[in-house]
Amino acid sequence: MNRLMTAKSLRLVIGGVLLVVALAILPLLAIDIPGVLPGPTYTPGTLQLLAFALLIAALALTYRIMFGLAGLLSFGHALFFAAGAYGLAMTLEAFGPAEWPSALVFTVAIAATLVLGFVLAATVGALALRVTGISFAMVTLAFAQAGSVLIRRNPGSATGGDEGLALDTAHVPPEFVGVVDTRNLYWLALGILVLVYLIVLWVEKSRAGHVAEAIRENELRVRVIGIRPYNVKLLVFIAASVLASVAGMGYLLLQSGAAPRIATADFTLTLLVIVVLGGAGARWGAMVGGIVYTLLDQRLTALAGSDAIAALPDILRVPLSEPLFILGTLFVLVVLFLPGGIAGLPARIATGRKQHPVEPEEAVDA
């Protein structure tokens, strides 16, 4: 039984806890990795970047349970991220009876946004899950597109249109405002990632998670053994979507605003790229994908503007000075030559060039 608690998974738990602790003390250290990070780890710029990477990792993780676990290829995941960001921004602005303390307003706004995310996820999921496969992808795309159009249209000046919505800091705890407090935001992002991870882990390991996996394989068969796939898919959809809106709230605080870009289909495609880059088959793959993508994106831009590139002849300079070109090409190469993504790397290295896949390590345990 490869899913049950074993010595190996105990080791994994300890390793995971150590990793989280290491990440948590990063703002207190002065680690400088030139070429990867813009500066030492305690500087706000670097922390901002890392926090952003952690949030994207969390978001990618939520996408993984939809796509990797339940096989739901959604093109509308950005909608829920945007719902978190915009929802919190709008409720923070709309609410706030003067006599309430700020902390209360903040808490209520978060709760309201969660409810909003849930209702939206339940509605979209309930409709979209009536169809499957590419049709499902297209219905989710349609909803996301509608959301994106609405946000850009700025109905009732609620979303700020193209300019986006700035965070109204009146009710935001002061610990989360201002550059000097970037490390608090970093810890917040780390907290969100850990939270998302634990919930995702819980869903995956539960019976519902197993059934979701079975549905991915053969839906009719699941029905014949007496389980209604729709409910399980809806559950996974809602879980992933609400978690995405949690990441969206973190994003709003980190960026002090929400921009319409995060609601577009392009953003969902980016997520898909991230999850595949990291490896859809594993939780940590999605997270690593999120972090690697964010850092790459940022560093490639720096590279594109560098003098070294400017000095190259046109035929090299033009492509190399386009970060998206490099990312896109890299992505194609990963899909072609590294089917498991980054998460598949260790296994490939371990097995070397042998054709035989390794037998599952854990013996059957009756």
Place this chain on the structure above:
Amino acid sequence: MSGPVAGEPILSVRNLYGRIAGQQVVEDVSFDVPATGVTALLGRNGVGKTSTIKSILGLIDRTGEVRLAGERIDRMPTHRIVQRGVAYVPEDREVFGSLTVAENLRLAERDRSPRRELVASLFPDLEARREQRAGTLSGGQQQMVSLARALVNENRLLLVDEPTKGLAPRIVDEVADALAEAARTAPILLVEQNLLVVRRLAERVVVLSSGRVVFTGSAEELLDDHDRVQRFLGVHDEREAA
């Protein structure tokens, strides 16, 4: 058609290895298929009969030496091999479900003058259903489409994998008739579980076990030997070969 010289096998397989998803499923298999009659490839579930046929056709990764009437075909892509006159009736029918019966048959026509009447006379049921989508056919009807696709051309060799699986007894009879008829014009390598059919059609048998050849000889020799049948085709045994 210039048939092969008497005695020379139409198909000769030497040291064939095949693997699926990195797993060795055919190991060092060698046998010949004579230029006439039916040769049955037997063995218990999962020993690699289907995989052997697929290896011959290049449908799975394979190494080894395979000759069709003397010509090496083990490096050829599948469609080349088939174009040389090898027809394949796959185990799970593999009809094109979204195509109609007529389209399935048309797709299979390779020859300039396909033998449409022969097929029509063998499977009248299909004639009536020419415009039905093959995916909605019953299991047995699909099996007929699959057979018809092979018989519509003139072939030098037929590779037939469990053609009677899921057929009603009367149809089993008919299929056996059709195969007997087909065997008169082209040799057949037949995988079959129904030993009655084997006895009726096959002159020679090759028995596989765990991916290897364990017996080659005449059909009668094997089938009349109760012991051997027990041994090769299996007594009831829970530790089934994997």
Place this chain on the structure above:
Amino acid sequence: GGDADGADAAPVAIGMITSQTGPLAAYGEAYTAGFEAGLDYATDGTGEVDGQELDITWEDDQGNPDTAVAKAKDLIGQGTKVLAGTVVSGIATSLAEQAEQNEILYISGPAAADAITGVNGYTFRSGRQTYQDVATAGTFIGDPDGKKVVVFAQDTAFGQGNLAGVEAVLGGQGAEVQGVLVAEDATEFTPFAQQLVDAQPDLIFVAWAGASSGAMWTALQQQGVFDAAPVVTGLGDVATYQAYGDASADISFLNHYFGGAAGTDIEEEMITRLEEAGAVPDLFSVDGFVAAQMIVQAVREGGDDVDAMIDALEGWTFESVKGEITVRAEDHALIQPMYQVKLVEGADGWAPELIETVDAETVAPPVAG
């Protein structure tokens, strides 16, 4: 006033954030070149303000607010007291937010949104705003009272802002204002062109941005809009001069700036410097130039004390490329002259020609807030 005389004082850190890549990279380039020219001019080629060094860092916002905020936080974290730049209104809003949160000075770039004016005490602007564009358009119809003005615009913040501007400016003067707003993603403008004709206006004001302009102008021409009423629009950067096709001669343009519009000495200075650097004067060159002048003024008077810098800028009147410019104390609006322009066809295609300079006060926006 400040007391920065220390040649030994630490250099003042200045962060410039603008699009070097992304959809608006061309605007970013003009702004950057203008800034370099302005800095050279304002510091007499020394790059220093009264001996005080300026430590200028350029960052690429990629047209993406996330990137811009990250870059801004990084700069602020490293002690930057002055931020400037960006073409994108959405980014300008975010940067203004950062400026307020972190109490630093921010001088926004060519971003035109009216909302940036008066958004907070730390934010200034170095370019014109939508209201000034609209008010300039209004100068084409003489007395607007009783006239019918149709605004043809995209249904975006930019287009809505323009409509609101026209309603405020010309509607306030007695004109009947009607808006024909087209969804931003629409690709077919023919029926709308016909709608314009059917409205029988006295003036048509077009506020359009982006790639679809060419198709839009073709549609107006095909449906005979130019025969129906005078058409006014803003003249964009050099790259757009050829976009109007056959319609070019029929359009009246309002303009923020084009090379040769002002005819001032400082303009000469700028153009010389631009050409030395291999650039051409363009729509947003002046925004960069003015930004440099404002930064130098702020540092000269305020050193690296943000409040002192703000004091130095509020109410400051100075000579610049376009003539006399004032930073209005109340809301930091930039009061500046605008231009009426037409396109004439020459050997190298269509080129702008000045009709008239519009007085800064005539087009000054009302105080925001």
Place this chain on the structure above:
Amino acid sequence: MDTLILLVVTGLGLGALYFLVASGLSLIYGLMGVLNFAHGAFLTIAAFLGWEAGRRISDGTWTGLAISALVGILVGATVAVLTEVLIIRRLYERHIEQALVTVGISLAAVALFEGIWGTDPIYTDRPAWLTQTTDLLGARIPNDRFLLIACAVLVLGGIVLFLKRTRYGLIIRAGVENRHMVTALGIDVRRSFTLVFAIGGAAAGLGGVLASVYYGYVSAHLGSVLLIFAFIVTVIGGLGSLTGAAIASVLVAVLQQFANFYLGGTGDLVVVVLLAAVLLIRPRGLMGKAA
């Protein structure tokens, strides 16, 4: 009345453009079983190179346009074939990966085009007749719409004939379902696939050149804009169904025109709602076959 006619005919013109893009997409979907996100890139590169060739030889004339179209078609076909042979083929039968790879290609391609041709649209010249209008029952219809409609009809007819009259139609449909079995019938399925890819690419190429006529410019984002609608049209019409795509193109474009004009610019929203509604009522699209 003339507004109605204008809306319908311009809607048809736009629908024709959607169809030109969707036809290749639908064909390649029918072949690969995945949506080809790189289709927009095929279209864009064809538009760029077609424009480059046309303007060098004879700008703003019918000859120039013909040369652009020819070059566009060739470029579209070539790029599609290269993509198929070098990339898609290595991933055969891994539909999700194939789709992903095309996402990567489209990202990289747009960036590359921006690097080469810049981010601003490049305005193009075309024959004078195309910029003029023809009076139809009181409506002044821009002439280029007629060109679009004619080309779309030709492409539809051509591809339908190709699929009906040649064996390739059968091979492709069968090959999508079970590639192994098609080879086991003695058919070199790879060659048919490449051919169809070439046809899809050629249709995209023609679409690209015509799109540059319609919009009056070429830009790195030309393809991405059209691609979304081509997807929607393909799905509404029923995946893999060419006639479905044609009907859906017209439906979507005309509806879009009307909603944009009468319903306050909600064209895109209405299309999206239509897509959701069609899929929920008829999951297979208007003309789609059973899964």
Place this chain on the structure above:
Amino acid sequence: MTDHSALELEHVTLRIGGALLLKDVSLTVPEGEMLGVIGPNGAGKTTLFNIVSGVLRPTEGAVRLAGADVTAQPVHRRAAAGLGRTFQTSSLFPALDVLENVRLAAQAREGRAASVFRTPRRTDAATRRALAALEEVGMAQRAGAGASGLSHGEKRKVEIAMLIAMEPRVILLDEPMAGVGSADVPALTEVIRGLHRGGRTVLMVEHHMDVVLGLADRVAVMHHGELLAVDSPEAVMANPTVQSAYLGTAA
């Protein structure tokens, strides 16, 4: 004793497009019976199973499970109500291993099968039931193997193990012997007999006549979508229509 039968079909007719797939089929299967279903290929046997299990809805007529009308119920409800089936071509969850496949079925039996609040454990009831089911069909040793790598016969057995784990009261078997080597037929026959022996009602479509005759209490004969006869095996075998339409000479 209940006063109703395990399964009742009342005047079931199914039309798809222009084709009449089932014509006015009425059938009553008492509790605990093993009913063989035979008929030529295309007679409508699988279709009949699809109607009973809810994969298809009849155009006319009603389906009753233990007296309750389930005609309008979806597949999963009927399964939860105690109806299990296998498919003519085997269908497992290829990405899961053998035990996981069977445990899913066991889970479904327990209810709250898809709960997020329950995590499968090595020792829980579902796992134990799954292992017992595998033991019963002789596949316990293969519990850890991936389902995609099983041979045909093995897949069949795992499918039956899934049925056992579901503990259904009514079981539909669609050609369980198809493709199973003759050597394994007796073993599988025993497994099926075991299914039946537990008091379950079993309907089995099968072309292996010896298996049908050996197991079935009664045999239903279908032909062209009609139910020709339901009778004892001997009587059915003696029926001349069955002889000519179905058995031919090979019987």
